[in-house]
Amino acid sequence: MRQRLSVIVGACFALLGATADASSTPAAVTDVCGRLRLPDDSKLNTTRITLDDGEYTAYTKEADGSFCFYNVGPGVHLLDVQSNHLLFSQVKVQLLNDAMDDPKFVEYPYAGAAKFPLTKLILTAHASYEFFQPKPGFSPFAMLKNPMFLMMIVSVGLMFVMPKMMEGLDPEQQEQMR
Incomplete structure (x- = not known):
């Protein structure tokens, strides 16, 4: 029992020492700027x-479209441009501990497309969104797609065809129908 307690206490001190070492070293951070x-x-x-699905957020400040993320840590980050009117590519930003001043950028224009390395973080809009469609004009053939209109045509057709069919019957059969 005493040996088990000393093992647990030793593990706690080792864990505290490891966290103290990790927290004493300053984390490498850099600014990621683009346009x-x-x-x-x-x-x-x-x-x-946004960077990493909203972990870091920036807005275009100037009319030229420049933006900057401050104090970004090392790792691979996903950059998304969230615009209501324009479509931009996604970009993966790779920041290495030993090369924080030289980030690597890889552009993904759309799903399944080939990736393109970028030297500078300059993104060009691919397309603009078209949310509204013009209202279609009147077409009489569009009425033929309506089930109520089709039932009405069949009913009106039977109104004209039934008397013609009744004329072709024998007089005895006509009496039975009445």
């Missing part, structure tokens, strides 16, 4: 850019 660009070089409205 959003439109194909026609027009001015960009305020757009939200």
